Amino acid sequence: MSLYFTKEHEWLRVEGDAAVVGITKHAAEELGELVFVESRDAGTEVTAGESVAVVESVKAASDIYAPVDGVVLEGNAALAEDPARVSSDPEGEGWILKFRITNADQLAGLMDADAYAAFVG
Amino acid sequence: MSTDSLLHTPLYSFHEDAGGKMVPFAGYAMPLQYADGIMAEHRHVREHAGLFDVSHMGQVRLLARSGGVEETALALERLVPADILSLKNGRQRYTQFTNAQGGILDDLMVARLDDALILVVNAACKAQDIELLQNELGECLVEPLEERALLALQGPEAELALATLAPDVKEMAFMDVRELDVDGASCVISRSGYTGEDGFEISVPAMDASRIARALLKHPSVKPIGLGARDSLRLEAGLCLYGADIDENTTPVEAALEWSIQKTRRKGGKREGGFPGADVILGQLENGVTHRRVGLLPEGRAPVRHDAPLYADATFEDSIGRVTSGAFGPTLEAPVAMGYVAVSHAAPDTALFAELRGRAVPATVKALPFVPARFKR
Numbered sequence: 001m002s003l004y005f006t007k008e009h010e011w012l013r014v015e016g017d018a019a020v021v022g023i024t025k026h027a028a029e030e031l032g033e034l035v036f037v038e039s040r041d042a043g044t045e046v047t048a049g050e051s052v053a054v055v056e057s058v059k060a061a062s063d064i065y066a067p068v069d070g071v072v073l074e075g076n077a078a079l080a081e082d083p084a085r086v087s088s089d090p091e092g093e094g095w096i097l098k099f100r101i102t103n104a105d106q107l108a109g110l111m112d113a114d115a116y117a118a119f120v121g
Numbered sequence: 122m123s124t125d126s127l128l129h130t131p132l133y134s135f136h137e138d139a140g141g142k143m144v145p146f147a148g149y150a151m152p153l154q155y156a157d158g159i160m161a162e163h164r165h166v167r168e169h170a171g172l173f174d175v176s177h178m179g180q181v182r183l184l185a186r187s188g189g190v191e192e193t194a195l196a197l198e199r200l201v202p203a204d205i206l207s208l209k210n211g212r213q214r215y216t217q218f219t220n221a222q223g224g225i226l227d228d229l230m231v232a233r234l235d236d237a238l239i240l241v242v243n244a245a246c247k248a249q250d251i252e253l254l255q256n257e258l259g260e261c262l263v264e265p266l267e268e269r270a271l272l273a274l275q276g277p278e279a280e281l282a283l284a285t286l287a288p289d290v291k292e293m294a295f296m297d298v299r300e301l302d303v304d305g306a307s308c309v310i311s312r313s314g315y316t317g318e319d320g321f322e323i324s325v326p327a328m329d330a331s332r333i334a335r336a337l338l339k340h341p342s343v344k345p346i347g348l349g350a351r352d353s354l355r356l357e358a359g360l361c362l363y364g365a366d367i368d369e370n371t372t373p374v375e376a377a378l379e380w381s382i383q384k385t386r387r388k389g390g391k392r393e394g395g396f397p398g399a400d401v402i403l404g405q406l407e408n409g410v411t412h413r414r415v416g417l418l419p420e421g422r423a424p425v426r427h428d429a430p431l432y433a434d435a436t437f438e439d440s441i442g443r444v445t446s447g448a449f450g451p452t453l454e455a456p457v458a459m460g461y462v463a464v465s466h467a468a469p470d471t472a473l474f475a476e477l478r479g480r481a482v483p484a485t486v487k488a489l490p491f492v493p494a495r496f497k498r
Binding site: 035036054056059 | 426451
């Protein structure tokens with residue numbers, strides 16, 4: 001399995017020792033159209049549960065949390081110009097950041113697609 | 122989030138049918154948005170017309186026991202700094218209930234309709250406002266209009282849409298108030314609102330509210346609009362939100378609302394003072410204040426929100442105030458905010474800094490409103 005989900009409604013696609021992170025379709029629908037997305041700087045070390053990015057709608061700011069320990073590699077630069085891409089394609093072009101996983105064991109604590117679908121209900 | 126224990130307005134089932142995403146607000150289940158979302162709803166109001174349910178707000182009829190409108194007006198003047206006596210029949214005015222320190226207990230609209238005054242107050246303050254009126258204005262009957270809903274129809278095509286049900290609204294100017302028949306229901310309509318656009322607020326008997334809302338929605342210009350867009354619209358229009366931009370610790374002068382205090386109530390006026398906190402407020406009108414509410418345009422695209430600290434410098438040494446409302450302005454396509462700053466930094470075009478996630482975001486003081494008002498004068 002290379003695709004994982006969190007209770008915070010994020011998805012994580014593992015590619016080698018790196019991972020692409022975004023928000024789920026469910027989260028995107030809940031948040032509404034996004035007006036601003038910002039990831040923490042490349043090179044920032046984060047532990048699981050720490051904020052790695054912020055996504056903002058007209059109304060509110062929401063944190064994106066690191067699903068596992070890692071180091072930020074890059075934010076999705078295309079979102080600076082077009083943050084609404086997260087709303088229209090949250091699990092594709094609207095990915096939020098890439099980061100290097102430093103504790104792969106933590107992946108075992110995340111959900112797979114079926115478990116997440118059951119979690120959302 | 123459960124909305125089971127919340128109060129419902131007469132339009133609750135209308136919202137559910139229209140796909141409203143219901144959230145708790147001031148004890149009521151209210152629509153935050155509908156399917157189109159806040160951005161689209163906001164733009165629809167600026168370009169066409171939007172229908173809002175504001176039935177959670179308090180509507181109160183005030184009438185002196187003597188029956189005289191002058192006595193009613195003079196009674197209310199004991200609680201607010203506006204000139205109510207000169208309010209002509211069929212006109213409305215904005216004012217505030219003040220406390221002994223000059224702070225704002227609530228802000229409200231006051232309309233004169235024949236011998237009575239009709240007050241529209243904030244939902245979260247209405248119980249306290251009614252108690253204040255009952256305790257302080259013994260010579261008046263204070264009648265909460267609980268059997269009435271309140272609709273707002275806002276936007277450049279609002280007149281077109283409402284005129285299909287009540288043609289006489291075409292003759293009304295900004296802040297006019299009239300009792301009109303709308304599709305068989307006796308309504309009190311004011312040409313006013315909370316968006317900076319032309320529009321109307323329609324007080325309608327609760328039993329007729331849903332039918333009239335549905336009739337208005339049939340007009341091709343009209344879509345239902347939730348509280349989310351209501352907030353971004355009023356922010357772009359530079360209008361205060363009670364509890365955020367104004368409260369018991371801000372005076373009308375600090376809040377840059379002195380335009381709502383007419384000459385007759387100021388120093389040297391015919392009915393100078395005579396409202397709670399008049400010494401503070403009239404003193405501030407003469408001598409100035411230390412902090413003022415201003416508009417702020419943050420640089421970049423990141424919204425700077427409620428409670429963000431404001432500084433004169435990028436190193437956060439010289440604190441000068443804080444943001445009281447902030448969001449992304451869909452019409453400006455940029456972040457917009459309001460806040461209080463030291464008067465030394467309150468002039469338009471002053472450069473300052475907001476703290477956002479530990480960083481200094483440059484921002485510029487901007488005259489309000491951000492989006493020019495389009496009232497029908």
